[in-house]
Amino acid sequence: MRRCVCPGSFDPVTNGHLDVIRRAALLFDEVVVAVAGNPAKKSMFRLAERVELIEQSLTDVPSVTVETVEGGLLVDFCRRVGAVAVVKGLRGGTDFAYELPMALMNRHLSGVETVFLPGEPRFEHVSSSLIKEVAAHGGDVSGLVPDHVLARLLERVGRVGQTENGQPDAAG
Numbered sequence: 001m002r003r004c005v006c007p008g009s010f011d012p013v014t015n016g017h018l019d020v021i022r023r024a025a026l027l028f029d030e031v032v033v034a035v036a037g038n039p040a041k042k043s044m045f046r047l048a049e050r051v052e053l054i055e056q057s058l059t060d061v062p063s064v065t066v067e068t069v070e071g072g073l074l075v076d077f078c079r080r081v082g083a084v085a086v087v088k089g090l091r092g093g094t095d096f097a098y099e100l101p102m103a104l105m106n107r108h109l110s111g112v113e114t115v116f117l118p119g120e121p122r123f124e125h126v127s128s129s130l131i132k133e134v135a136a137h138g139g140d141v142s143g144l145v146p147d148h149v150l151a152r153l154l155e156r157v158g159r160v161g162q163t164e165n166g167q168p169d170a171a172g
């Protein structure tokens with residue numbers, strides 16, 4: 001039984017994240033998605049909401065479970081769940097520069113390896129922070145997040161009753 005951890009803030013989960021998690025599920029017997037608070041980032045969704053949005057996105061992949069990492073180190077979480085590797089997607093060199101020191105530190109601390117998967121080019125421009133910014137300013141992010149995430153996002157930024165392109169929907 002080989003288990004990996006896919007960690008991140010997932011505030012909220014995007015189709016880019018989901019592509020990486022699904023591909024990780026093809027490589028490992030079990031995937032634990034670890035939803036972490038990041039003190040450097042102001043969050044839009046509570047950890048429990050982020051977990052729920054991810055779970056709703058992956059009901060068709062039974063080998064994936066979703067948990068929160070609150071307050072501790074990722075490597076301790078990996079040890080606790082018995083994961084042999086961390087899996088992360090890379091959209092490009094900037095992601096690599098951000099991820100490499102964390103991967104090396106995690107290996108230094110515990111020996112856990114990090115497996116990098118090349119991000120799907122269709123989602124190269126997709127990040128949770130850009131999704132939130134574009135949605136908050138009335139832009140169309142449909143197709144970049146699952147529909148149930150889009151609905152929650154529009155609700156959170158006060159765009160309920162609008163379609164994704166900012167027009168009133170049929171119900172007004």
Ligand code: PNS
Pocket residue numbers: 007008009010036037038069072073074075101102103105106
């Ligand atoms: O989606 P993000 O914000 O890039 O994810 C960053 C995350 C959650 C993977 C990273 O901050 C993390 O691993 N946090 C847990 C605390 C920890 O172990 N920090 C030291 C990392 S070397």
